[in-house]
Amino acid sequence: MSDRYTLDDLLYLMQRLRDPQHGCPWDLEQDFASIVPHTLEEAYEVADAIAMQDYPQLSGELGDLLFQVVYYAQLGREAGHFDWEQVVDGITRKLVRRHPHVFPDGNLHTPAGTLAIEADQVKQRWEEIKAEERAEKAAQPQQLSLLDDVPAALPxxxxxxxxxxxxxxxxxxxxxxxxxxxxxxxxxxxxxxxxxxxxxxxxxxxxxxxxxxxxxxxxxxxVDAETALRDGNAKFERRFRYIEDQLAQAGESIEQAGLARLDQLWDEAKRAGL
The missing domain is CATH 1.10.287.1080 (MazG-like)
Incomplete structure (x- = not known):
């Protein structure tokens, strides 16, 4: 069995796909905006795999999502905005800064167990640090809204x-x-x-x-509202499919069954724990 590919190999693959002379025509046409729908789709597929507890599938979906980040990093490098190293450095520095209870001196390699802190304090400090970061980003702090960096593209x-x-x-x-x-x-x-x-x-x-x-x-x-509604959607789908299956077995058409019959089957699905 050959050695496994590494992150460096994935970064190299991305460079090859975007090679102006020998790359992939489709990949060469893409830009930041055109990739966004694919990123959202991949994120939802990760969520679906987790909801189904399909961990072999989750591994592949996480790879697809990672590729999206690699794609943006390549686009950023080409445009001179940032590169992969800056992405990794930025998130690492931010997480070290936001976890002073784990890295009390701001050093990633601080020995573990040097400082204990309660969960409530962690949450409070996290919010304080994020507020400080938002203030630092504002050229005019007095005009900064707490809501400024809540992404509009979120569900x-x-x-x-x-x-x-x-x-x-x-x-x-x-x-x-x-x-x-x-x-x-x-x-x-x-x-x-x-x-x-x-x-x-x-x-x-x-x-x-x-x-x-x-x-x-x-x-x-x-309760996480998005997760709760996803679960509610899944429950509805299970019960509706039960109705379809029961009608099909009885040789009945769902369009002709009538609401009373559909409600009866819905209640059966509930009693069956669907």
């Missing part, structure tokens, strides 16, 4: 949770879940009012408020 549920968490770091938050439950009920009432008024734009706005509040409740209950 909506994840972004809502991150926006809320960032606001909470400044004290803009309820201290417990009960008021959030009450707010969720209030948002539902506002949806009903908008429906009664026949104002579709208001309906859409109120539904958005309801979803944002639902994410807030999930956060207070220490």
């Amino acid at each position: 909506a549920l994840s972004r809502a949770q991150k926006l809320q968490k960032r606001a909470a770091s400044a004290g803009f938050d309820w201290s417990e879940a009960a008021p959030v439950v009450a707010k969720l009920s209030e948002e539902m009432d506002e949806i009903r009012e908008a429906i009664a008024e026949g104002d579709q734009q208001a309906v859409a706005e109120e539904v958005g408020d309801f979803l944002f509040c639902a994410v807030n409740l999930a956060r207070h209950l220490k």
Whole structure:
């Protein structure tokens, strides 16, 4: 069996793909923006493999995601913005800085076990350091918003949770879940009012408020909203497929079955633990 390829080999492969004379025509056409959809797709495929606990598949998906980072690094090198070494150096320095409880003197090679710290202190210090970093980035700190670096391209549920968490770091938050439950009920009432008024734009706005509040409740209950909805999607899919299978076995058409029959099969799927 031949020796395994290394990260250096992957970096070399990327250079070959982007070689102006002998590279891959498709790869040569790509730029930062055109690669973004592929990066998002690969990240979701990583999440799917984890959700299915398919670890052999996860290994391959992580490779695909790593290749995306290598791709951006190559594009950055060609444009003179940055290179792979700067990417690695930057993340390493940032993580050393954000973990003073592990690297108390700011040195990556600090001997382990030289400083103990509680988990709550770690979280608090992490937020403090990130706030310091955001302030350092701002040319005019007085105009800096806490929300400035929350990526707009995040999935909506994840972004809502991150926006809320960032606001909470400044004290803009309820201290417990009960008021959030009450707010969720209030948002539902506002949806009903908008429906009664026949104002579709208001309906859409109120539904958005309801979803944002639902994410807030999930956060207070220490539930990741994006993961919870992914799990909910998977549950719906399992139960709907059960309905399709049962109807197919009975020689019935799902279009002709009727809602009562579909509800009956849905309840069967629930009782079956699907």
